[in-house]
Amino acid sequence: MSENIAVGVLKGEKVHVEKGSSLLNEGQEITLFDALYLKRKGLLQVMIGGREVSDEEIINASSEKLFWQKYVVFEDLRKKGYDVGPSPFPLAFYVKRKKEEVSPTLLYVMVEGTEESFGSLLSVLQAARSTKKDAILAIVDATGGVSYYGAALSRLEKKL
Numbered sequence: 001m002s003e004n005i006a007v008g009v010l011k012g013e014k015v016h017v018e019k020g021s022s023l024l025n026e027g028q029e030i031t032l033f034d035a036l037y038l039k040r041k042g043l044l045q046v047m048i049g050g051r052e053v054s055d056e057e058i059i060n061a062s063s064e065k066l067f068w069q070k071y072v073v074f075e076d077l078r079k080k081g082y083d084v085g086p087s088p089f090p091l092a093f094y095v096k097r098k099k100e101e102v103s104p105t106l107l108y109v110m111v112e113g114t115e116e117s118f119g120s121l122l123s124v125l126q127a128a129r130s131t132k133k134d135a136i137l138a139i140v141d142a143t144g145g146v147s148y149y150g151a152a153l154s155r156l157e158k159k160l
Helices: 032-040 055-060 067-079 118-130
Strands: 006-011 014-019 029-031 044-048 082-086 092-097 105-111 134-140 146-151
Touching: 006 032, 014 032, 029 032, 032 044, 032 055, 032 067, 055 067, 067 082, 067 092, 067 105, 067 134, 067 146, 105 118, 118 134
Parallel strands: 006 044, 105 134
Antiparallel strands: 006 014, 014 029, 082 092, 092 105, 134 146
């Protein structure tokens, strides 16, 4: 096995790194999104019970609503050079450029043709506004393509 391939163990909804690499430290815990991304790039081997797990087993280990669609957005952003991290909101990520200290963006994932409550979208937009972050909607279509749209709350003032 190459020195550049880390080995992790699937434990619940995290992967615990047992053999580090130049990218991952031994003892580090990573999200299932990171684990699947690194596994698909050939940089991480994910194990359970002494055997390597499949991509599907990693996906099924998550209780995330729409895990695959969120992963499609996660992978697209990582390929474009962004750091993508978990957010306290369902269907959302924090996103930043690799050189930035703090995430300037809250990204909300939606799936084309799927109903989403206005309340959950509104809570993300309010959180973005209150934390002075940009809000971006990532819309995943049926073919796995992703479109990104800026979003903001605005208030129409009365004209006298």
